[in-house]
Amino acid sequence: MRRSRAIAAGGSQSLQQRGPGDGWKRRIEIASEVHDVTRLRAFSHGSLAPGRYIRIAISDAGPGIDEAVLRHVFEPFFTTRAAGSGLGLATARDIVREHDGVMNVWTKPGVGTSVEAWAPCIMEGVSEPSRPRLPVGQGQHCWLWTRITRNCSKAKKFWRPSVMNRSDLPAPARR
Known part of the structure; x- marks a missing residue:
């Protein structure tokens, strides 16, 4: 849980740091879905073998990321913001890698950016959490x-x- 908060915090910090003056609409979308990858699939920052994966995407409707900047977005301490630490996407990438996943960045000038985390979907051995059954009375007071x-x-x-x-x-x- 702590790790997913760290990933979301990066998007939140970016949202707070930018504003209407730089052409950025204050809108962020978070989506997650399961995908079946049927053949080797290449992304901007890695590739996936066939299998079932969960995709978590954080997208904005901002100005996009310049090509020169895009090459460095996952480097620790690289930032374009005066108050930025440069650790947000680097930390997110490391967390996703720990789970045998990859990152993908899609960006288009004037349209926005989407950062996707793809990780293997593990369904084996997963069951609904059991709740203790409370004793039920039999009509007595x-x-x-x-x-x-x-x-x-x-x-x-x-x-x-x-x-x-x-x-x-x-x-x-x-x-």
């Missing part, structure tokens, strides 16, 4: 029997709630 004390400090020390079936109660309380 339950009572919460409490002991009330005037002294609050003693109440904290001695008060113990307990759940009882009606049959556990003394006869006068059953009415």
